[in-house]
Amino acid sequence: MTIDHEVKRRRTFAIISHPDAGKTTLTEKLLLFAGAIHIAGSVKARKASRHATSDWMEIEKQRGISVASSVMQMEYRDCVINLLDTPGHQDFSEDTYRVLTAVDAALMVIDAANGVEAQTLRLLQVCRARNTPIITFVNKMDREVREPLDLIDEIERTLGMDTIPFTWPIGMGKSFHGVYDLQHKHMRVFRPGADRSGQDEVEIIKDLNHPSVLQRFGMSLTQAQQEIELILDAAPQFDQDAFLAGHQTPVFFGSAINNFGVQEVLDTLVELAPSPSARCALQREVLPTEAKFSGVVFKIQANMNPAHRDRIAFVRICSGEFKRGINLKVVRSGKEVRTNTVVSFLSQRRELLETAYAGDIIGIPNHGTLQLADTLTAGEALQFTGLPFFAPEIFQTVEIADPLRSKQLKLGLTQLGEEGAIQVFRPHIGSILLLGAVGILQFEVVTHRLKYEYGVEARIAPAKYQLARWVTADNPRELQRFIEANAHRIAYDAVDAPTFLASFAAEISVAEENWPAIRFHKMREHA
Ligand code: GDP
Numbered sequence: 001m002t003i004d005h006e007v008k009r010r011r012t013f014a015i016i017s018h019p020d021a022g023k024t025t026l027t028e029k030l031l032l033f034a035g036a037i038h039i040a041g042s043v044k045a046r047k048a049s050r051h052a053t054s055d056w057m058e059i060e061k062q063r064g065i066s067v068a069s070s071v072m073q074m075e076y077r078d079c080v081i082n083l084l085d086t087p088g089h090q091d092f093s094e095d096t097y098r099v100l101t102a103v104d105a106a107l108m109v110i111d112a113a114n115g116v117e118a119q120t121l122r123l124l125q126v127c128r129a130r131n132t133p134i135i136t137f138v139n140k141m142d143r144e145v146r147e148p149l150d151l152i153d154e155i156e157r158t159l160g161m162d163t164i165p166f167t168w169p170i171g172m173g174k175s176f177h178g179v180y181d182l183q184h185k186h187m188r189v190f191r192p193g194a195d196r197s198g199q200d201e202v203e204i205i206k207d208l209n210h211p212s213v214l215q216r217f218g219m220s221l222t223q224a225q226q227e228i229e230l231i232l233d234a235a236p237q238f239d240q241d242a243f244l245a246g247h248q249t250p251v252f253f254g255s256a257i258n259n260f261g262v263q264e265v266l267d268t269l270v271e272l273a274p275s276p277s278a279r280c281a282l283q284r285e286v287l288p289t290e291a292k293f294s295g296v297v298f299k300i301q302a303n304m305n306p307a308h309r310d311r312i313a314f315v316r317i318c319s320g321e322f323k324r325g326i327n328l329k330v331v332r333s334g335k336e337v338r339t340n341t342v343v344s345f346l347s348q349r350r351e352l353l354e355t356a357y358a359g360d361i362i363g364i365p366n367h368g369t370l371q372l373a374d375t376l377t378a379g380e381a382l383q384f385t386g387l388p389f390f391a392p393e394i395f396q397t398v399e400i401a402d403p404l405r406s407k408q409l410k411l412g413l414t415q416l417g418e419e420g421a422i423q424v425f426r427p428h429i430g431s432i433l434l435l436g437a438v439g440i441l442q443f444e445v446v447t448h449r450l451k452y453e454y455g456v457e458a459r460i461a462p463a464k465y466q467l468a469r470w471v472t473a474d475n476p477r478e479l480q481r482f483i484e485a486n487a488h489r490i491a492y493d494a495v496d497a498p499t500f501l502a503s504f505a506a507e508i509s510v511a512e513e514n515w516p517a518i519r520f521h522k523m524r525e526h527a
Pocket of ligand 1: 017018019020021022023024025026139140141142143254255256257258
């Protein structure tokens with residue numbers, strides 16, 4: 001009974017955007033409005049003072065970008081909200097893709113001046129592939145931005161979803177007066193300032209046609225009224241099923257920095273976003289309300305606390321209840337995991353966790369027992385699917401200045417590889433390790449971390465390969481024959497899966513033609 005109740009009140013979602021759209025600002029405001037933090041500006045200030053919740057790593061501080069995703073939990077109304085931050089920079093999109101596998105919904109932040117940007121588009125494609133429901137927040141209405149009709153038209157066209165405006169802006173920039181709430185049929189008046197919180201009074205106007213109102217807001221209001229008429233005519237009705245299937249997205253306009261429009265987003269998350277649903281394992285479908293615990297590792301973060309050198313595995317609970325001290329098993333290795341030091345992410349502090357339920361994210365400190373995509377259960381042999389690994393698009397070789405440090409290099413690369421920060425390949429012939437990444441910044445992060453966390457000065461040099469494909473075959477002998485025949489182009493990844501390396505796409509096509517029994521994969525899902 002409690003499990004049903006607890007699962008039902010969970011909302012687990014990721015916040016996604018192109019860098020600079022206002023994700024950090026909105027995250028902070030959501031925490032503020034939910035009462036999880038009390039001082040506006042703390043997430044931002046920490047970001048500025050180079051200590052944001054999500055900025056664990058030095059490199060983020062230097063570049064002011066979020067590399068690592070982080071998790072925040074808050075209670076709002078009678079719901080428990082788990083908010084997963086994602087790195088906006090495309091070089092870390094692999095990390096973001098994995099985070100998206102751990103959520104039930106996504107909140108997309110769009111900069112009203114820029115519309116749908118490249119990175120938003122890529123992330124959205126991942127959401128669409130998984131039918132993740134999406135709520136859209138169009139930010140920065142206090143600036144001179146694009147026409148709202150134009151914006152929603154672009155969202156529809158580029159993202160291939162019906163937009164359902166829940167609010168509509170009245171004016172923009174200096175004459176941004178507020179939003180018309182299409183659900184409640186009233187206007188909420190905009191007041192600039194970042195110091196308000198959810199408890200403050202918002203001025204609400206019910207009769208927009210009152211002469212004094214028309215006079216107060218002038219042209220902006222008349223124009224907004226015409227636009228609203230247009231959308232009411234043209235836009236389809238909001239349909240909960242279409243939203244849950246990722247075909248419709250509710251759209252809100254606001255200004256995160258001015259705390260405007262945030263409350264509506266929070267309320268919508270609670271009212272419309274889904275509670276945790278069933279998840280697919282290779283063996284069967286797992287319901288969140290099943291009594292027994294099961295969960296999947298979607299992220300590993302090493303050395304979050306440099307003093308402890310610990311590694312935290314972020315686990316999405318897929319079913320059941322977690323209680324401190326319960327026995328959990330890693331299905332892949334059969335090893336037991338100690339759960340008395342498991343942490344929660346309540347309002348940004350890492351705290352020891354007593355209980356958690358399906359939908360929650362828990363952090364398990366470990367020393368290498370847990371890997372990405374591992375399934376944890378109370379004993380049942382389950383393997384959750386769907387955690388993607390993408391074929392690297394850039395390869396570099398790695399060597400060290402001091403050969404005496406080669407052990408540390410290996411340790412560092414193994415751990416960073418297990419974290420998914422980089423992919424490490426061991427060549428079939430020779431001993432020089434290859435590093436593979438989707439974005440070039442990943443190499444910077446890795447060299448930096450090798451130096452500061454493992455004391456290894458690594459030299460990274462371009463490798464001659466540009467492409468990799470995981471290779472499989474129904475007949476193991478056929479695969480072996482392929483590997484032997486192409487030995488100089490074969491390397492093994494962290495779980496010893498063989499990959500075929502190429503410098504040009506044409507080489508892959510040729511190999512595909514010559515070896516019909518071999519399958520070439522761009523993406524690997526851990527099993
Ligand atoms: P992120 O990179 O997506 O996390 O974006 P940030 O939250 O760091 O915001 C990027 C910049 O936009 C910062 O300078 C913010 O102060 C600014 N910003 C965020 N929200 C608003 C807004 O509603 N209006 C205006 N004018 N600026 C905003």
